[in-house]
Amino acid sequence: MTRTAVIAGVGPGLGASLARRFAAEGCDVGLLARTASFVEGLASEIGTEYPGDAVAAPADITDREAVAEAFGTVREALGPVDVLVNHASGATWDGADIDPADFRQSLEVGPVGSLHCTQEALADMRDGDRGVEGGEDEHEGTRGTVIFTGATSAVRGRDGALGFSAAKFSVRGMAESLARELGPEGIHVAHVVIDGGIATPAALEAGGDPEELLDPDAIADSYWHLVEQDRSSWTLELDVRPHVEEF
């Protein structure tokens, strides 16, 4: 079975690693991001270098209509969606004095944007004609996978990051609620707590020590493990951090 995966919120760090890794495993990947240029280049790279196909679908995920259009683009090119990674995040780094507009925006990009993408993906996953019956398939019985990218601030409210904490906690609550609702339908919902800085190109250029950062390709291994899990033993939450991280 070729699976179609949507990564919502793709930039040059973990988003790109997830797209490449999923395509290397044979998935076709739909790449959502607010700006077109990066995901278009990445889709073209993936199409030539990996077994899976890729399509760029630029969209502002806080806009329900734009999300519907982007999923339409993905479906037309790659078929119905089997895997969704809610990976977008956006927040100013402000405390109690945060501008309410910035606070609202962090809730729009996190929980609201995740809701938009999840509802589009569920429309495919819940489609009765698909997936569950196929007895030859090692993924028998799994209709789909929805993974939310979390952070330490999803489990421990962070001093001076009020909007970020509000959004990340909210998304974790969504993952738990959806896991309980959708598990019995054969849809796997998971939440990954990323504890530490990621070795993005920008972080490395800024002088970050790779020893102290999470390698995004290594994180992608754990996302892929979640996709591959048998439904008799699904994980709702796992955390990842560098071996030297103090926590």
Place this chain on the structure above:
Amino acid sequence: MTRTAVIAGVGPGLGASLARRFAAEGCDVGLLARTASFVEGLASEIGTEYPGDAVAAPADITDREAVAEAFGTVREALGPVDVLVNHASGATWDGADIDPADFRQSLEVGPVGSLHCTQEALADMRDGDRGVEGGEDEHEGTRGTVIFTGATSAVRGRDGALGFSAAKFSVRGMAESLARELGPEGIHVAHVVIDGGIATPAALEAGGDPEELLDPDAIADSYWHLVEQDRSSWTLELDVRPHVEEF
């Protein structure tokens, strides 16, 4: 010292119990609610029956300007605010298929409304001319108290209640973030996890067994305890539930 407390989101259940209890302890209380009638009646009852004064300040807490006006009303009548209870909550009881407008509204009433009220209260609490020095005062060193009302769905995402879980988790994240930021300034931030149904007039009329419900006056004891705590031993979170609750 007479303290001024604002209860944001006052209805005939826990909100009213908090207002009465705080007024019984001598606090002046400002009562915020979307509709005027109930809080006006309650303010008038409190003014005649309790040591503390009360003022009704109807406001839609999702509207920043309306919140500013309501706090202006409270300040003019009762002086600067020492205690805030972020008690409003509003969510449809829907799962993955929730209307995005309802989902957004639960974030507006929960995290956004709490932000609006908290920022108004902090303007008073952080005012340098107040409170901290007074050596004769048993509350020496405490500039203010902000309490968030939480629910089980703030710590455990609930099957079929996506918007409620998203909002309640979010508010808990805000409480943790603010506790870390504001504690060193002498402002106590706390979060109360209410686990179970409250014996509101409506719940009792609907045939609820008082043995299995939380008595709102009993919950109010714990809120008052939080207000009274010495700053050398502040609580960030406590849970409350009926003795027969399965959890």
Place this chain on the structure above:
Amino acid sequence: MTRTAVIAGVGPGLGASLARRFAAEGCDVGLLARTASFVEGLASEIGTEYPGDAVAAPADITDREAVAEAFGTVREALGPVDVLVNHASGATWDGADIDPADFRQSLEVGPVGSLHCTQEALADMRDGDRGVEGGEDEHEGTRGTVIFTGATSAVRGRDGALGFSAAKFSVRGMAESLARELGPEGIHVAHVVIDGGIATPAALEAGGDPEELLDPDAIADSYWHLVEQDRSSWTLELDVRPHVEEF
């Protein structure tokens, strides 16, 4: 109603504050500790200065028979036990290389000692002839209260403190298990997470800054609040920390 409270593990810090505070509220208090001298002096001080009586009952709580004897002493002097605080703790501060004998000892003093004391207290609390019926009593329906003293290391395993983490986690698991079992019987079980250093005489003499330490008398306020809670709104867990604590 005069309640009888046992504090198991009384030293000159929080244990002594709990004993004095409970006696000031009119409780009779039984003081358990491994060495006799401190609790004997404290019992005599309490007997002359507070409304409640006190009796010293030296015992090694890791010894089931010694605990039975000590509770016998308390019962004979003060009547059946209504409140128990499992407050003893003992652990070397070692990591992975801890001597297994020291590791076992931390489990003996923490979980095993708490079990011994709890079983003795429950024998009184569960006695059918007592307490629950009394309609005039504000504590109607509460047969007893068991409070466990926890620490940050009960919720977050501590680097370099393996035996302490093992014991404190274990005790928290006991509190949760017992709360679920005993709540419906009218017995309140609670766990207090003390996050930070306590301003014991020793800590202050060693130069500790009182601003950065928990005042044991302030902590005792929260223990007493737990004892006083109505059974419609019981707390299983609360945390306490100084306002300046980083956490």
Place this chain on the structure above:
Amino acid sequence: MTRTAVIAGVGPGLGASLARRFAAEGCDVGLLARTASFVEGLASEIGTEYPGDAVAAPADITDREAVAEAFGTVREALGPVDVLVNHASGATWDGADIDPADFRQSLEVGPVGSLHCTQEALADMRDGDRGVEGGEDEHEGTRGTVIFTGATSAVRGRDGALGFSAAKFSVRGMAESLARELGPEGIHVAHVVIDGGIATPAALEAGGDPEELLDPDAIADSYWHLVEQDRSSWTLELDVRPHVEEF
């Protein structure tokens, strides 16, 4: 690199699945269990059917000397230990009235037995001549992996299972403490929360529905994923449960 893995507490359920899976991946496996017969049969099966070798090392893990001997047997047959799974567990299913001897035994098999095995494994993992330098190795920098098998009762104290809750919480505290201590040394410590019944031969014979049970081979996939994780992105904790589990 051929790794040597010790599974401590091997029975016909998850323990056997772990042994087979690790051996299928090329590990040599040492099988510890209190009784010899099952692990001897399993070792012989693995030796003939899988790439990895296996040795049975019967031992009562509550006995420090017996554990030392068993690890000696493993080392002699298979070389120094790279991976340890602390999998043993034993507890009567009793509540507050548990016999203190049974309570102690659950602490002996869980936390104390895990300590014994961990200290033996660390003696090999911390040996300076091994592993970390090898630049050609995909596991460069990882000196070893220690995985603790947990249960829901490790994160939520269970009504009527006091000894089990005390032991499982304790082990989780050990895992967290050790993860913080040993991570910077290049030793990965993880804790797996198994939420639900496992499809052991006994559970299936008793009529358990495989749909509602965890397939031990599927759980073993996640253990193996933990062993394979790059040290830039280590997981401390993950949970696993059947897709239909209510939680």
